[in-house]
Amino acid sequence: MTKIVRAMLVFLVSGCASPIMYKKAEPVNVNGEGFRTGFSDEKITTNRFHVKFQGNGYNTTTDVYKKCLRRAAEITVENGFRWFQLENNVQGAGGYGALNPWPNHEADVIFLMKKSYQSFDAEDVLKSNP
Numbered sequence: 001m002t003k004i005v006r007a008m009l010v011f012l013v014s015g016c017a018s019p020i021m022y023k024k025a026e027p028v029n030v031n032g033e034g035f036r037t038g039f040s041d042e043k044i045t046t047n048r049f050h051v052k053f054q055g056n057g058y059n060t061t062t063d064v065y066k067k068c069l070r071r072a073a074e075i076t077v078e079n080g081f082r083w084f085q086l087e088n089n090v091q092g093a094g095g096y097g098a099l100n101p102w103p104n105h106e107a108d109v110i111f112l113m114k115k116s117y118q119s120f121d122a123e124d125v126l127k128s129n130p
Contacts, residue, residue, distance in 0.1 A: 022067055025054055037102070039071040044108065049075050052106035061091055061103045066129050068105040073125035076111055083112040083119045 025038035041051045053068040055061075069086075076084040086107040112119050 022070065025052075039067065041071060041075060041109075047079075047081075047111040049109045050106065051075065051109050053104060055103040057102055059103055061105070064103045064105045065091065068107060069120070069125055070129045072107065072109040073120065073122040073129070075109055076122040077126070079111055081111040081113075082122055083115050084122055085110045085112055085116065085119050 021038075023038045025040045026036050037054050037056045039051065039053045041049050043049050049072075051068055051071050053064050053071060055064040055067075072084055072086060076082070087110060089105070089107045091103070091105050115121070
C-alpha cells in the first residue's frame, strides 16, 4: 500500500515541476490583471507588434527567449510576411516570489518586406523551434 502511495506522490510532484507548455497567457484574475506563464502580444501598428513570453521557475532565460522568438515568427507569418526584426529586446525576471524570479522576455516585432542585416526568417525559426 505504501509503495502505491509513494509512486502516486512521485508522479504528482514530477508533473508539477516541469517547463511550461507553449500557450497563450491567461489573465490571473477576473479583471484581466496580471498574466500567468505563456505568451502575450499586442498590435502596435500595421507592421509592428509587442510580444512577451513569461516563463516559470523551471525555464532558463534561453528557453524563454526561444519561445518569444517563436511567437514573433508566428505573428509574422499570420500577417503575410516572411522576415522580421526584433527591437527593444528586454530580458528580465518577475513573477511569483523574489526568491525564485521567473524569467521573461519581451520585444517589439517589426515585419520586413525583405531580408536585412539583423532580420530573422520566420519559416526557419518555426522549423527550428517547434
